[in-house]
Amino acid sequence: MSTVLVQINDHIATVTINKPEVLNALSTEVLADLNQALDEVEKVENIYAVILPGAGGKSFVAGADISEMKDMDAKQAAQYAKFADKIFFRIEDFHCPVIAAVNGFALGGGCELAMACDIRIASETARFAQPEAGLGITPGFGGTQRLARLIGAGRAKELIYTGRHVKADEAFSIGLVNKVTKPEDLMAETVAMAQVICQKAPFAIKKAKAAINRGLQVSIDKAVAVETEEFAQCFATEDQKMGMNAFVKKEKVEKFYNR
Structure with a gap:
């Protein structure tokens, strides 16, 4: 796995999207590596929580890889979405809680990836959006469905129709994230929550x-x-x-x- 890192510490696995040079965009390679990382975590006994951050500080995941998507036809786009959906459902149904540690941009596929997790902790620098309509498409990795379930249909429609960015404090107020931290405290706060979860049965x-x-x-x-x-x-x-x-x-x- 060249684009995803896995670290195990006691009962916690940290799975880091590691392509900061492209703001951790979700290419087919990154998605495949993320799927393989989940395979690796599942092989380890007694993992009770997973933390999912993005490397580099500027971005959790800035979205899907537009350069890879731009020349797809409808059939190829459907296959691409189904490939991502399978991995996101795997995260949603993973045997233990998955906590997204969101630093910087969580746009498009990045917002959708965060929403597939059980809990979202955001730094004050986090920015969420579903900007796909400005590219001539809809959200395709579960965004129309999970966003409406998390924040209600009316707010979800507004954000998807306008594509506007939501800052961390607003994301907290509408229920998109569970907690907001200072950027330097993001991982410590996320680990602390994971440790509390690990103390339960x-x-x-x-x-x-x-x-x-x-x-x-x-x-x-x-x-x-x-x-x-x-x-x-x-x-x-x-x-x-x-x-x-x-x-x-x-x-x-x-x-x-x-x-």
């Missing part, structure tokens, strides 16, 4: 993520049934027995064992 976090993601796709009565299914599975784990027994005894669980 990993199987329970996995099941909560599945319940939320699955439930959003169905009616409320079916969603509650999904929740019951995921909830019940936790009661077959050692971590549940340990956690609840410790609570009753007024003791603290020092470590969950993901079993």
Whole structure:
């Protein structure tokens, strides 16, 4: 993988988009490397959180690679979008939480990549946009769907129709990001949140993520049934027995064992 770096530290994997010379634009090569990086992370036992930043400080991901896209026909464009969608769905459905650490530009495909993550932490320099209409296209990597689900259809339509940039403070106020930090604190704050997640029961976090993601796709009565299914599975784990027994005894669980 020449464009994506993977680092493992305890139970946290950091997967960095590493093409700062082109502001980490999502070419086919970068997407393929990102997919391979997810393969590598999945091979490591007991990874409980993934952090996804962009290298270089100026940009998380500035968008898809326009020079690669400009001469595509409709069939090629559909194949390209489906290739990216498969990887973004993989991030959305990954076995543990994925946290986007957004520095600088998150435009087009970069905003879409961030939205595929469970949580988004942005530095004060972050700028979000879906500017595709100014290039004669729609968002193609899930932007029309995830943005509307995150911030509501009215706001999503405004941002997609106008292509305007959203600064970090506004992104926070409309629910596009979970937290805003100073640029120099971005990674430390993101790691700190990942560490808190890692202290919880990993199987329970996995099941909560599945319940939320699955439930959003169905009616409320079916969603509650999904929740019951995921909830019940936790009661077959050692971590549940340990956690609840410790609570009753007024003791603290020092470590969950993901079993």
